[in-house]
Amino acid sequence: MSKGNTKHKLDVNKWVDAYSDYLFNYTIARINDRNVAQDIVQDTFLAGLKSMKNFKGEASERTWLISILKRKIIDHYRKINSKKGKAEVRMNYNSDTESQGDWLEERVSDNLEINAEAIIINEELGKAILECLSKLPEKQAQVFKMKTIQGFETEAICNELNISASNLWVIIHRARTALSGCLEKNWF
Amino acid sequence: MSKLFLNCDEANKICDKSQYNEASFFDKIKLTLHLIYCKACRLYSRNNAKLTDCINKSKVNCLEESRKNEMKISLKKELVKNQK
Numbered sequence: 502m503s504k505g506n507t508k509h510k511l512d513v514n515k516w517v518d519a520y521s522d523y524l525f526n527y528t529i530a531r532i533n534d535r536n537v538a539q540d541i542v543q544d545t546f547l548a549g550l551k552s553m554k555n556f557k558g559e560a561s562e563r564t565w566l567i568s569i570l571k572r573k574i575i576d577h578y579r580k581i582n583s584k585k586g587k588a589e590v591r592m593n594y595n596s597d598t599e600s601q602g603d604w605l606e607e608r609v610s611d612n613l614e615i616n617a618e619a620i621i622i623n624e625e626l627g628k629a630i631l632e633c634l635s636k637l638p639e640k641q642a643q644v645f646k647m648k649t650i651q652g653f654e655t656e657a658i659c660n661e662l663n664i665s666a667s668n669l670w671v672i673i674h675r676a677r678t679a680l681s682g683c684l685e686k687n688w689f
Numbered sequence: 690m691s692k693l694f695l696n697c698d699e700a701n702k703i704c705d706k707s708q709y710n711e712a713s714f715f716d717k718i719k720l721t722l723h724l725i726y727c728k729a730c731r732l733y734s735r736n737n738a739k740l741t742d743c744i745n746k747s748k749v750n751c752l753e754e755s756r757k758n759e760m761k762i763s764l765k766k767e768l769v770k771n772q773k
Binding site for chain 1: 746
């Protein structure tokens with residue numbers, strides 16, 4: 502490829518390990534469907550591969566991939582809204598005697614915990630956590646993710662990775678210490 | 690009964706376990722006892738709880754390993770195609 506003297510380079514073989522979780526989190530915050538989000542992440546990688554020649558090396562790999570991902574997400578929404586009638590909003594008045602004439606939306610109780618600000622903060626927090634996770638040694642990050650985020654049983658992880666339980670707890674301990682130190686600096 | 694008093698390593702291990710609800714009741718008692726007189730572990734314990742809280746709140750998500758492997762394979766295939 503013609504990227505000669507540029508600073509940033511693309512290394513396709515590392516993409517999945519390095520960025521898939523980051524991209525996936527970005528997607529899942531916008532598209533609330535695991536399967537669709539996974540497909541979109543995969544599409545993004547493939548699209549990135551195809552347009553590697555266009556990568557000028559001005560931005561980092563991840564920024565570049567995110568920009569592709571954004572297009573993919575927009576495309577997804579365009580596709581599901583393109584069928585006629587789907588984009589049209591249908592509203593019905595309720596016909597129950599008591600709340601006759603109320604909009605459906607008005608009957609939903611306010612959820613105080615879910616407001617835009619909290620969602621944004623939590624998304625930022627998620628980013629910070631992933632950022633810190635990517636700084637951990639690979640093994641620690643892997644064990645920590647399996648245990649904490651995916652919620653596997655201790656035994657299952659031990660079998661899968663062929664480590665002993667006490668070994669696992671030592672890894673978890675190191676990961677937690679490093680993570681809280683990292684978050685301390687970047688978040689709290 | 691010497692095991693009623695933990696050293697800091699053991700205390701931290703129980704603290705980690707309790708973040709995943711895997712510490713036994715007796716373990717928790719021993720941990721609480723240790724925390725009464727150990728300032729360093731109190732700090733660790735507090736940070737640890739904060740970390741758990743953060744992770745739950747942020748709802749970080751991960752891809753399954755199997756799915757990642759699938760992606761790697763399909764990427765490799767494409768890569769080979771591209772090079773031809």
